Amino acid sequence: MPNSPNFLDIHAASFAYGGGGDVVSNVGWSIPAGALHCLVGRSGCGKTTLLKMAAGLLQPTAGSVQMLGKDVAAPSRNVGFVFQSPSLLEWRTVLDNVLLPISLHQTVIQADRTAAEELLELVGIKEHTNRYPRQLSGGQQSRVALARALITEPAGLLMDEPFAALDAITREELQDDLLQLATIRNTTVLFVTHDIGEAVYLADRVAVMDAGRIVFSADIDLPRPRNQTQRYSTAFNAACLDLRHAMTPTRRAVA
Amino acid sequence: MTRASMLSLALFVALLALWEGFVRLTGISPLVIPAPSAVLIVLWEGLTVGFLWPHVWVTAVETLLGFALGCAIGFVAGVLLGEVDFLRRLLWPYVLASQVVPKLALGPIFIVWFGFGMTSTIVITALICFFPLLENTLTGLQSVPPEKRDLFRMLGASRRQTLLRLKIPSGLPVIMAGVRVAIVLALVGAVVGEFIGGDAGLGASIIAAQGMMDSTLMFALFIVITALGMLFYQLTILFERWLLSSWMKGKET
C-alpha cells in the first residue's frame, strides 16, 4: 500500500484571536484515518480553538492544517462537528434539527427520516422526536446535536465535550455507541473532553493541552472492543493516572 | 374574571362617575370638559347614523397601508444593511441621523409633493414605521449566536440559506417586537398626518370638530381612535403568536 496520508495533519499550527497573543501555539498533531484521538486540558487552554482550526472554521495564523493531504481552506461537509453547546434551532422540531444537514442540500426522503429516527433511538430520545428543543433538558439537547452530527455519516467527527451535560450512566452508554458507530463506519474522531476516564476509555491516543501547547501525548494500548468493565482494570487506571499527572503542573516537566 | 381585572374595571366606572358628577355639579361648560354621558351619546349617534364610519375607514386604510409599506421597506432595508457590510458602513450614519429627524415635521413638504389627502398621510405613516423595522431587523439578524453561524458554515449552507433558515428565523422575535412598535406608531402617524394634510379621516375630523368648538365630538373621536389602536395592536399580537408559535414551544412564559 502507498503511504496514504493521515486523515488530519496539523503542522506547527498557531492561532491568535484578533490582536491577542497565541491561544494555540505551535501545535503538531496527526490522526490516521479511522483512529479516535482524545484531547484533554483545563478550561481555557485552547481546545475548542484547535478543534475549530481542524474543522476549517478558523484559519491558523501560522503553520498548516491538512485533511487527507490537502490544506483545509474552508469547512468540509465530510466532517461533522459537535459544538460545545447544543446549538439547535429552537423553531424546528427535534427531527427537523437532526435532518438539517440533509435538508440544506437536498429534499429529505423517507429513508432520511427513518435514519434520523434510528439515530434518535440510539441516543435514547426517540420519544421526543416531534418536540421542540426548548422542551428538552440540556442533556437531551446535546444528544440531539450528536444525532445531527452523525446523520450524514461523515468520514471525520470533531467533538467538543459532547457528553459534558450527561449523567454518568447515559454517558457510558453513548461512549459505547460512539465507539461502535465509529468502528462500523471507520470514522476518524477527534474528541475533546475534560474527563480523564472518558479520554482513556475512548481513545487510541490522547493528548494533553496546556496554555495552547500540547504538553503530553500517549497511545492507549487497551484491547478493543472496549467495554465498561475495563474501567476497573489495572491498565486502565494506570493510563488514567499518567494522564492525571500530565495535567498537573508539577509533573509537566517530567512528561 | 380575575380579582385584579374586576378591580380595574371598578376603578374605571368610579372615575367615570366622578367625572360625570363633577361636570354636573360644577356646571362647567361642555366646551372645556364634556360629560361622559354626552360623549357616549355623540359616539352612539356617530356610529348608528353612520357619519363616523367613512372617517374610521379612511384612517384605518391609511394606517394599514402606511404600516405595510413602511414595514416591508424597513425589513428589506434591514436585511440589506445586515447582509452587505459595505452598505451598512456607508449608510449607517445617515440612518442614525434620520432617526432624530422628527418625521411628522416633514408633513408639510409631503403635502407639497403628494397633495392633500391620503397619499401624504400614507407616506408619513410609512416613514414612521420604517425605522423600528429597519433597526430591529438589523439587530435581529446580527444576534445569531456565533456557534450557530459556525454550524451553518460547517454544514456548507449558502449565504441565502443562512439568511433564510438561520438569521431571519433566529431574529424573528426581535423583528416582531419592531412590528409591534410600528403598528402603534402607524396610528399616531396617520392621525397626526391628517391633522396636517388630511381632508377626511379621524384626525381630520378632530381638526374639524375643533373648528366647530365641538369638544364632545372630539372626545368621541378619541374613543374611536383608541378602540382602533387597540384592535390593531391585538391583531398584531395574534399574528405574532401565530408566526412564532413554534418558537414559543417550551418557552416558559
Ligand SMILES: Nc1ncnc2c1ncn2[C@@H]1O[C@H](COP(=O)(O)OP(=O)(O)OP(=O)(O)O)[C@@H](O)[C@H]1O
Ligand atoms: N472569540 C474569541 N475571541 C477572543 N478570545 C477568545 C475567543 N474564544 C476563545 N478565546 C480565548 O482563547 C482561549 C482558549 O479558548 P478555548 O475556547 O479554545 O478554550 P477551551 O480549552 O475550549 O476551554 P473550555 O474547556 O472551557 O471549553 C481562552 O483564553 C479564551 O479566552
Ligand SMILES: [Mg+2]
Ligand atoms: Mg471549549
